[in-house]
Amino acid sequence: MPAFLARIDKPVLAAFGCIILLLLVGSLYSSSFLSPEYLLQQLQVASFLGLIATGMMLVVLLGQIDLSVPWVVTVGGMMSTAAAGWGPLGEALAIPFGITCGMIMGLISGFGVAYLRVPSMIFTLGMNAVAQGLMVLRTGGFAPQDHSTETMHFLATGRSILNIPNALFVWIAVGAATIFLLGRTTFGRTVYAIGNKERAAYLSGLPTQRVIMLAFMASGGLSAFAGVLLAGYSTKAYQSMGDPYLLPAVAAVVLGGTNILGGRGSYIGTIAGVILITLLQSILSVMQIYEAGRQLIYGAVIISMLLVYGRQKKAS
Amino acid sequence: MGDFRYWLAENKGTLLAVAVFVIMFGIYAGNHSAGFSGMVVTTAANKGVLLALVAMAQTLVVLTAGIDLSVGMVFVLANCLASQLVVGDALETTFGVVVVLLAGVLCGALNGIIVIYGRLQPIVTTLATGAMFYGIALWLRPIPGGDVNSDLADALTEQLPGGIPTSLVVLLGIVLVVWVPLRRSEIGRAIYAIGSSEPAAYMSGVNIDRARLTAYVVSGLLSACGGLMLTFITYSGEASATIGGSYTLNSIAAVVIGGVSLFGGAGSAIGAIFGAFVLRTIGDLLFVFDFDPLWQPLFQGVILLGAVTLGSLRLLNVKNRLDLFG
Numbered sequence: 001m002p003a004f005l006a007r008i009d010k011p012v013l014a015a016f017g018c019i020i021l022l023l024l025v026g027s028l029y030s031s032s033f034l035s036p037e038y039l040l041q042q043l044q045v046a047s048f049l050g051l052i053a054t055g056m057m058l059v060v061l062l063g064q065i066d067l068s069v070p071w072v073v074t075v076g077g078m079m080s081t082a083a084a085g086w087g088p089l090g091e092a093l094a095i096p097f098g099i100t101c102g103m104i105m106g107l108i109s110g111f112g113v114a115y116l117r118v119p120s121m122i123f124t125l126g127m128n129a130v131a132q133g134l135m136v137l138r139t140g141g142f143a144p145q146d147h148s149t150e151t152m153h154f155l156a157t158g159r160s161i162l163n164i165p166n167a168l169f170v171w172i173a174v175g176a177a178t179i180f181l182l183g184r185t186t187f188g189r190t191v192y193a194i195g196n197k198e199r200a201a202y203l204s205g206l207p208t209q210r211v212i213m214l215a216f217m218a219s220g221g222l223s224a225f226a227g228v229l230l231a232g233y234s235t236k237a238y239q240s241m242g243d244p245y246l247l248p249a250v251a252a253v254v255l256g257g258t259n260i261l262g263g264r265g266s267y268i269g270t271i272a273g274v275i276l277i278t279l280l281q282s283i284l285s286v287m288q289i290y291e292a293g294r295q296l297i298y299g300a301v302i303i304s305m306l307l308v309y310g311r312q313k314k315a316s
Numbered sequence: 317m318g319d320f321r322y323w324l325a326e327n328k329g330t331l332l333a334v335a336v337f338v339i340m341f342g343i344y345a346g347n348h349s350a351g352f353s354g355m356v357v358t359t360a361a362n363k364g365v366l367l368a369l370v371a372m373a374q375t376l377v378v379l380t381a382g383i384d385l386s387v388g389m390v391f392v393l394a395n396c397l398a399s400q401l402v403v404g405d406a407l408e409t410t411f412g413v414v415v416v417l418l419a420g421v422l423c424g425a426l427n428g429i430i431v432i433y434g435r436l437q438p439i440v441t442t443l444a445t446g447a448m449f450y451g452i453a454l455w456l457r458p459i460p461g462g463d464v465n466s467d468l469a470d471a472l473t474e475q476l477p478g479g480i481p482t483s484l485v486v487l488l489g490i491v492l493v494v495w496v497p498l499r500r501s502e503i504g505r506a507i508y509a510i511g512s513s514e515p516a517a518y519m520s521g522v523n524i525d526r527a528r529l530t531a532y533v534v535s536g537l538l539s540a541c542g543g544l545m546l547t548f549i550t551y552s553g554e555a556s557a558t559i560g561g562s563y564t565l566n567s568i569a570a571v572v573i574g575g576v577s578l579f580g581g582a583g584s585a586i587g588a589i590f591g592a593f594v595l596r597t598i599g600d601l602l603f604v605f606d607f608d609p610l611w612q613p614l615f616q617g618v619i620l621l622g623a624v625t626l627g628s629l630r631l632l633n634v635k636n637r638l639d640l641f642g
Contacts, residue, residue: 116628126621133614140610198641295451
């Protein structure tokens, strides 16, 4: 086996294998499945999930989980479109404002998990409820401005260079930054160290609590960023726009070979996981299976893929 | 005396939940415009019992140091199934009830088998099986509707001659038939042992797989009981991801408020039941005090965050900073 292949985890190889398999199955069904146009379109849709999965991966690497994704995505979408209603300045700052709101949500989650030591599962669920409450409060009773700006629309649906979707460029930029962050910075190495054993990382003098808080902040910001793009994609923000993204994000990270208990995983794997999930969803909808069947097959496929290669080492 | 102190320490969480509930319900009943009437109590009890059953289901899995994100979906699935099957004469109705409960057992068994023999993490497994259960529910009932045997439904959701809500009696019955025997059995002790320390339980010769599978199966059964009760209360079935999601979320919140440790091995289903009642009473209190309904979701979220943060008061007692990092 070539050296570079041996370096890649088996789960990552398996994930890429599954992608090729899905493409083959799809192409049997319809020849347009392998056309560049279709593939680019899939990558564009995958970019939204890609951003969320990036944040989720950071958190999962710590051995935590972020269940506040659904409503933080909505916060991103709604707050950016809200800012767009405040005149020209608001329109210019719409995207950073949406992301900042998500980062604040993430920061609070991170504080709860890192400093108050509340299990992330329950604290982020609580943050999800709070975010939902805030958004209900904002939309309820009157119809706020919810249309996205030109820039958001351009980022989410436009194609500038070589007919490649702009959303994909966004994901590539964020992905490259994450690969650098995880592999080449103290922050990234600390994330892995905490995921392996927080006690040991702390005793080695690493600022574990600060890193955990920042990782959650990044996850919140990325979820909100995805919400901003989604609002641009559908030209408006709406309640529960983030609901369909929690399970796919966790599934993409785990299918990509990241250990759900933390400490192990590569970003390449997450990319594979995101593309895999997007293709799976796309094939299920192309086959015109009813929503009921789609959910059923979707869950079953994720379980079976995990059974094939995501199993833990035998304990005790 | 020593026994009593030990018992108190173990049941601190449960007792706290009971106390909070009694105080809150007192305020609620005292301030309700219609007074402390039978209807008020019955409505409140019905809502509370639904969540209490799902919270009990969650408790069993959480005691093994796992988490079940599919309880809400099993609840919805049972609701949809019951709205199809629990109709007709006595025989058909009985058959329907049995099938619904059996479906819950199967859902729980599926979760358990994947977690135990497939060695996948409970959180990922139940997130994915939850999607599957929701798919089945949607297939059974694409549009809300259906029917239920109304004689049985009324019998179980109205009140007894003394003004006691029947649903509370049903809940008590389920606790006495399912929880108490389980808690006192060898398997029940094994469930607590696994949650406290799996390696230690293994070394002591505890049959880990059997206990854990039982926890998941009984969890599925209890969620299905909840779904059945929902059908009796609403007379219809609805495959709603929102309902499922909110019951899953609230079951975890109820478990935490009820003093069950998310790290496993400590707490009881009784605590979770009162945790569920506390959560439901919060909503009712907001209603009684004419709180703007728009503020309710936010308020509930903040209370949930506050409740789980209370647990971090223990940090003030930590003598060795290393104990922070489990």
